[in-house]
Amino acid sequence: MTNAFAFDAKQFDTAQLESVFFAPARAFAALSLDVTEKLVNTQLEATKAHADTNLAQLRSLVEVKDAEGLKGYLEGQQEVAKELTERLKGDADKVVAVQQEFIQESQKLTEGSVKQAQAGLQQATETAPKAVEEAVKEAAPKTK
Numbered sequence: 113m114t115n116a117f118a119f120d121a122k123q124f125d126t127a128q129l130e131s132v133f134f135a136p137a138r139a140f141a142a143l144s145l146d147v148t149e150k151l152v153n154t155q156l157e158a159t160k161a162h163a164d165t166n167l168a169q170l171r172s173l174v175e176v177k178d179a180e181g182l183k184g185y186l187e188g189q190q191e192v193a194k195e196l197t198e199r200l201k202g203d204a205d206k207v208v209a210v211q212q213e214f215i216q217e218s219q220k221l222t223e224g225s226v227k228q229a230q231a232g233l234q235q236a237t238e239t240a241p242k243a244v245e246e247a248v249k250e251a252a253p254k255t256k
Contacts, residue, residue: 132232136225143221147214151207158203165192 169192176182 128232132225132229136221136228139221140218143214143217147210150210154203154206154210158199161199162196165196 169189172185172188176185
């Protein structure tokens with residue numbers, strides 16, 4: 113007598129497991145990696161720009177030799193502060209845009225996965241009665 117509910121490796125559908133679980137997980141991981149790369153690059157660019165600005169300001173300060181030079185340096189600091197503020201705003205806008213892109217793309221991935229899971233569930237619902245019927249026939253004692 114065979115167990116009707118025993119696992120049969122021949123009937124195990126790896127393609128279905130791939131499409132329902134692994135493919136969406138890989139797609140989300142790839143999306144996360146892309147977003148992380150964009151954020152890291154944005155941060156590196158911002159850090160370089162700030163470092164370049166700071167070094168330029170230090171070079172300007174080292175070149176100050178008199179009161180007039182100090183006055184010019186201090187007046188230049190206002191412009192530098194304005195430029196840094198604008199740079200920070202631009203960097204923040206880039207980060208927000210990347211985050212919004214991530215949200216939109218992850219929603220698309222989720223919607224696609226849900227639709228695929230619903231289709232698989234619908235198919236399983238349609239084929240389940242036949243499979244149960246066959247299992248019952250196999251499990252029933254054979255009389256002749």
